[in-house]
Amino acid sequence: MSDESRPSPSGTGTATRTAAVIPAAGRGVRLGPGAPKALRALNGTPMLIHAVRAMAASRAVSLVIVVAPPDGTPEVKTLLDAHALPERTDFLVVPGGESRQESVKQGLDALPPGYDIVLVHDAARPLVPVDTVDAVIEAVRDGAPAVVPALPLADTVKEVEPADAPGAPEPVVATPERARLRAVQTPQGFHRETLVRAHETVTGEVTDDASMVERLGLGVVVVPGHEEAFKVTRPLDLVLAEAVLARRRLNDGF
Ligand SMILES: Nc1ccn([C@@H]2O[C@H](COP(=O)(O)OP(=O)(O)OP(=O)(O)O)[C@@H](O)[C@H]2O)c(=O)n1
Numbered sequence: 421m422s423d424e425s426r427p428s429p430s431g432t433g434t435a436t437r438t439a440a441v442i443p444a445a446g447r448g449v450r451l452g453p454g455a456p457k458a459l460r461a462l463n464g465t466p467m468l469i470h471a472v473r474a475m476a477a478s479r480a481v482s483l484v485i486v487v488a489p490p491d492g493t494p495e496v497k498t499l500l501d502a503h504a505l506p507e508r509t510d511f512l513v514v515p516g517g518e519s520r521q522e523s524v525k526q527g528l529d530a531l532p533p534g535y536d537i538v539l540v541h542d543a544a545r546p547l548v549p550v551d552t553v554d555a556v557i558e559a560v561r562d563g564a565p566a567v568v569p570a571l572p573l574a575d576t577v578k579e580v581e582p583a584d585a586p587g588a589p590e591p592v593v594a595t596p597e598r599a600r601l602r603a604v605q606t607p608q609g610f611h612r613e614t615l616v617r618a619h620e621t622v623t624g625e626v627t628d629d630a631s632m633v634e635r636l637g638l639g640v641v642v643v644p645g646h647e648e649a650f651k652v653t654r655p656l657d658l659v660l661a662e663a664v665l666a667r668r669r670l671n672d673g674f
């Protein structure tokens with residue numbers, strides 16, 4: 421059973437309902453000049469629409485909240501109306517904030533009652549497969565307060581003393597044991613109360629939502645991520661994303 425009427429893991433008989441918040445309010449500075457990153461096209465369709473479809477592809481997800489660039493809410497609403505999306509899913513659009521963290525909070529503040537599981541998914545990870553989304557939801561349903569998809573690293577990682585000037589040599593401080601490291605992706609999944617509490621109480625800069633839950637002292641678990649869930653960050657990532665889409669079209673036979 422994978423639809424939204426699935427009984428809750430607590431055995432109370434109350435159905436679990438899942439919503440996805442998609443922060444899409446970033447500029448995409450590392451991608452270079454142009455439209456806000458989420459609105460740039462991949463195979464002719466805005467990256468954001470790919471990301472929305474990736475969340476709505478899960479039969480467990482019945483609401484998608486898109487956090488739009490602050491001045492782009494009407495444009496994003498028009499985009500959602502103009503693209504085919506599953507009818508069983510509801511959609512909301514809210515304006516974002518200065519940081520990813522603030523944008524996620526804006527999305528959470530707009531979450532109606534009745535949703536007890538929340539996914540947070542970067543618009544910049546447009547190609548995450550539905551199996552990864554479902555695996556995250558399943559682990560939250562099984563009782564983990566916070567779940568992140570992640571992959572082992574291919575490179576060795578060094579901790580350095582960051583240089584003041586770009587390009588200057590940086591002294592190495594340590595080499596963490598690679599086998600214990602994971603590169604974290606999205607969607608990250610949470611019990612709603614856990615994520616709301618994290619966003620209400622944790623201050624200071626973070627780079628993902630799960631680390632806020634870690635700061636509350638609660639357990640965060642990792643499930644296998646997927647190489648196609650990579651984040652479009654730099655220009656070369658656009659090339660990779662187009663190649664993945666071309667391979668999918670070939671496999672689908674059109
Ligand atoms: N103020 C912000 C900043 C980021 N994001 C979103 O957070 C996700 C991950 O952020 P990242 O890839 O860093 O996107 P940008 O901030 O747009 O990229 P850059 O740092 O290169 O400007 C993206 O979907 C982005 O739209 C957001 O909603 N609000």
Ligand SMILES: C[C@](O)(CO)[C@H](O)COP(=O)(O)O
Nearest residue numbers: 520542604605606627628651
């Ligand atoms: C949330 C995230 O995608 C997990 O890897 C990542 O931390 C976002 O970082 P960004 O620098 O804001 O892209």
